[in-house]
Amino acid sequence: MATAAPKKQVKTATAAKPVLFSFPYRTKCIILCCICFLFYANSIGNKYALDDNITIVRNSYVQMGLSGIPKIMANDSYASYYKDMGGDPTNQLSGGRFRPLSEIVFAIEQSIFGDSDLLPGFRHLVNILAYMACVISIFYFLEKFLLRKIQWGSDMAFIAAVLFAIHPLHTEVVANIKSLDEILSILFIMLTFIFGLKYLEGKQTKHLLFGLGSFLFALLAKEYAVTLIFFIPFLFYLLEDKKPVEAVMASIPYVGVFLIYILLRLNAVGFHSKVISTNDILANPYLYATHIQKIATEWFVLGKYIVLLLFPYPLSSDYNYYQITYHNFTDITVLLSLVVYIGLLVWGIRLALKKSILSFAVFFFLLNIFMISNFVLDIGATMGERLVFHSSLGLVIILAYYLFKALSKQQLAVKRNVVIGVLSIIGVACLGETFVRNAQWYDDTTLFIHDAGVVPRSCLANNNASWGYLSLSERKENTIPQAQAFLDSAHKYSLRALHWNPKYEAAYLNLGGVFLHQDKLDSARYCWEMVAKLHPNHPSLKSKYALLSQFYFNDGIALGKNGKPRDGIDLMKKALVYDSANSDIWYNIGGAYFTIQKYDSAKYAWTKALQYKPDNTDAQRGLQALSQVKQ
Numbered sequence: 246m247a248t249a250a251p252k253k254q255v256k257t258a259t260a261a262k263p264v265l266f267s268f269p270y271r272t273k274c275i276i277l278c279c280i281c282f283l284f285y286a287n288s289i290g291n292k293y294a295l296d297d298n299i300t301i302v303r304n305s306y307v308q309m310g311l312s313g314i315p316k317i318m319a320n321d322s323y324a325s326y327y328k329d330m331g332g333d334p335t336n337q338l339s340g341g342r343f344r345p346l347s348e349i350v351f352a353i354e355q356s357i358f359g360d361s362d363l364l365p366g367f368r369h370l371v372n373i374l375a376y377m378a379c380v381i382s383i384f385y386f387l388e389k390f391l392l393r394k395i396q397w398g399s400d401m402a403f404i405a406a407v408l409f410a411i412h413p414l415h416t417e418v419v420a421n422i423k424s425l426d427e428i429l430s431i432l433f434i435m436l437t438f439i440f441g442l443k444y445l446e447g448k449q450t451k452h453l454l455f456g457l458g459s460f461l462f463a464l465l466a467k468e469y470a471v472t473l474i475f476f477i478p479f480l481f482y483l484l485e486d487k488k489p490v491e492a493v494m495a496s497i498p499y500v501g502v503f504l505i506y507i508l509l510r511l512n513a514v515g516f517h518s519k520v521i522s523t524n525d526i527l528a529n530p531y532l533y534a535t536h537i538q539k540i541a542t543e544w545f546v547l548g549k550y551i552v553l554l555l556f557p558y559p560l561s562s563d564y565n566y567y568q569i570t571y572h573n574f575t576d577i578t579v580l581l582s583l584v585v586y587i588g589l590l591v592w593g594i595r596l597a598l599k600k601s602i603l604s605f606a607v608f609f610f611l612l613n614i615f616m617i618s619n620f621v622l623d624i625g626a627t628m629g630e631r632l633v634f635h636s637s638l639g640l641v642i643i644l645a646y647y648l649f650k651a652l653s654k655q656q657l658a659v660k661r662n663v664v665i666g667v668l669s670i671i672g673v674a675c676l677g678e679t680f681v682r683n684a685q686w687y688d689d690t691t692l693f694i695h696d697a698g699v700v701p702r703s704c705l706a707n708n709n710a711s712w713g714y715l716s717l718s719e720r721k722e723n724t725i726p727q728a729q730a731f732l733d734s735a736h737k738y739s740l741r742a743l744h745w746n747p748k749y750e751a752a753y754l755n756l757g758g759v760f761l762h763q764d765k766l767d768s769a770r771y772c773w774e775m776v777a778k779l780h781p782n783h784p785s786l787k788s789k790y791a792l793l794s795q796f797y798f799n800d801g802i803a804l805g806k807n808g809k810p811r812d813g814i815d816l817m818k819k820a821l822v823y824d825s826a827n828s829d830i831w832y833n834i835g836g837a838y839f840t841i842q843k844y845d846s847a848k849y850a851w852t853k854a855l856q857y858k859p860d861n862t863d864a865q866r867g868l869q870a871l872s873q874v875k876q
Contacts, residue, residue, distance in 0.1 A: 310356030341514030382435035405645035420686035433463035548582025568703035610639030711738035790823035828858030
């Protein structure tokens with residue numbers, strides 16, 4: 246009996262997900278890298294600015310190169326700077342700062358280039374390359390994991406990565422070399438997610454080890470990675486169909502890494518850390534606020550962050566006291582911010598219960614912005630643009646998601662045209678702002694003078710502008726009118742800074758410098774004596790007093806040459822107040838006394854000159870002349 250021939254099985258092709266941008270993944274990565282370079286290429290020619298000096302130039306451990314790495318791992322990130330400032334190298338900022346990863350990179354760069362003039366440009370290039378890697382890691386995580394199961398997920402991932410790459414608020418992170426810590430933080434956070442999820446899919450040990458290593462690097466880059474204690478199990482719950490208990494159990498190895506980090510941190514900064522300068526308004530911006538005002542103002546700042554994330558203009562490197570005034574809960578802006586964040590929290594919880602991937606974006610925004618809210622940890626500042634670098638990732642994911650949701654009923658061609666049109670408009674605007682802002686980050690002088698116009702009530706910004714104009718006044722190519730104009734501007738901004746903060750020692754330092762250049766020596770002395778009252782051990786005072794002494798001495802010599810030896814003696818005595826062991830000053834005072842025939846005073850002065858410099862031949866000849874006069 247013949248058997249029927251088996252039926253031929255026909256494979257049914259599954260419908261491919263529609264995409265707007267069908268070019269390969271590698272091409273998209275190249276596009277993202279080109280965008281990053283295009284937006285930040287003009288920062289390569291910049292110098293050091295803002296916190297670069299504290300973190301790199303004045304960081305003795307970084308300057309040691311490779312040999313400084315053990316000290317970097319064993320100390321607070323700002324220990325070297327505080328020691329240089331004559332303060333306690335520990336316990337300066339609440340909770341301490343332990344961010345050795347970027348400092349190790351700086352130390353390696355230092356060992357390669359030394360003090361070469363090429364080093365600042367190379368470090369700016371490293372920031373751009375790290376930013377490229379950061380953006381690519383974000384794109385990979387979004388496309389291959391977070392958004393891969395939803396319609397238009399590949400396009401959403403690409404658009405979100407583009408929006409992140411072009412956001413003008415990131416200029417402080419990329420153009421300021423110090424902020425490499427922010428870039429490395431997100432880079433290794435993304436790698437932790439990627440390798441952690443790969444391990445759950447393939448159970449390859451190497452992926453687990455890479456994930457654990459990435460988590461440790463993320464923690465060493467910046468403390469924000471502590472949020473991964475929540476996000477790792479949360480991602481396992483969202484993307485790997487695990488129950489909450491299973492997700493937590495799968496995260497246990499990462500807890501072990503976190504404990505290792507805690508031990509390293511305790512060794513470097515200790516268990517407890519508190520702010521020493523509690524009476525410094527710059528270290529404690531809520532010093533003059535009531536407890537209610539402090540909390541209300543913190544909510545206001547959180548609302549301001551959202552506004553800046555959506556409308557990033559104008560930008561400033563500083564938002565210090567008194568730019569952001571104290572608020573109360575009767576202010577509509579505070580209440581609105583409070584309502585928005587409560588709404589986001591409730592929305593995120595509801596999304597999480599539905600296992601919506603969008604809940605990850607909401608909580609990534611909320612938890613990271615909570616880290617810099619001042620609610621739990623006092624960050625020593627009111628706000629800062631670089632502080633929302635992490636939170637901006639959650640925002641761009643949400644924006645990309647709802648852009649496609651708004652176009653869900655449109656034809657493919659319409660979708661493509663709308664998306665390209667929107668990106669083009671946003672991209673051109675962001676490119677223009679970023680390009681200009683990069684140029685403003687050229688150096689301290691350029692940055693400070695510009696930003697004082699953006700935040701005119703900030704005592705720090707005004708004082709920084711004063712310092713910038715004072716530096717400009719010292720250029721050798723200046724004409725006298727140009728130098729005077731710069732000094733007038735420096736004087737104006739110093740007074741503005743002191744208006745907002747009458748106890749601002751740095752403003753008194755700059756104002757004293759202005760008076761010194763204007764030959765108003767008694768005014769300069771008053772300013773620097775105010776610094777001595779506010780900060781008796783200020784490391785700049787010794788050099789300032791030596792400079793003041795030299796100016797008094799020079800003016801005294803000039804008066805003596807012009808036939809006014811008595812007036813010259815008065816000025817040189819003022820010089821002695823700040824440099825009493827200067828043999829040359831004593832000698833010239835003796836000469837002035839000799840001229841007016843006060844021989845006993847001349848003898849005393851020349852004897853003191855020889856006391857401090859026994860081989861002072863001029864003083865020796867003076868005493869010989871005195872003996873001849875007596876004879």
